[in-house]
Amino acid sequence: MIEVIAAIIENEHGQVLIARRKKGKSQEGLWEFPGGKLEPGESPEACLIRELKEEMNIRIEPYERFGVNEHDYGTIQIRLTAYKARYIQGDIRLVDHDDYRWVAKAELDKFEWAPADVPFIEKLKPEETTHET
Template structure:
């Protein structure tokens, strides 16, 4: 099983960063929370900081575990580990994706999601209150 980290990144307006997998990638054309594979011995938080810098050129601050989801894609099984994160800085430059959006939580159901991300979308849609950010310390 491959461990993959996903970042649910919020901006100051409470919108969430989502990205569409580009043609030629697995799950092409589907939307996901950005992230990537954990390297041996790497924590999900460290992975997300590294992957978002490499794949999008931005800095984030992961601050709270959001959940795990195991999904079998047939040819590969993944364990998706999601963390809430705060957008810190940088201008988005796409490498593994062909499009991105800052979406309001209520808009998330309008997108065609990669299957492993769907439980996190459903959980975000079910939350009645803004996502707590006490652990940010700001």
């Protein structure tokens, strides 16, 4: 089981940062919340700070654990733990991705997602308001 940590990074407008895996990478062409593999002895928060600096050249502040999802990709199994994080600074420069977007939570299901990230999309979607009669 590979431990992977993902960041659900929000900007001041309430949009979240998503990134598309570039050609040649596993899950190429699929969208994901950026992050990476947890190194031995590393905290999830430290992992996210390191990975986002390496992969996107930005500083973030993880502040709350959001959820965990285990997924079997056939050849590997991952445990994906997501944390909510604040965007602090930096101009995004892509390394493992070929595109990124800041999107409203209501628009998340318009993208084709890496399977391990899908449960987080459902959890992030705005609640539908229901009116009792």
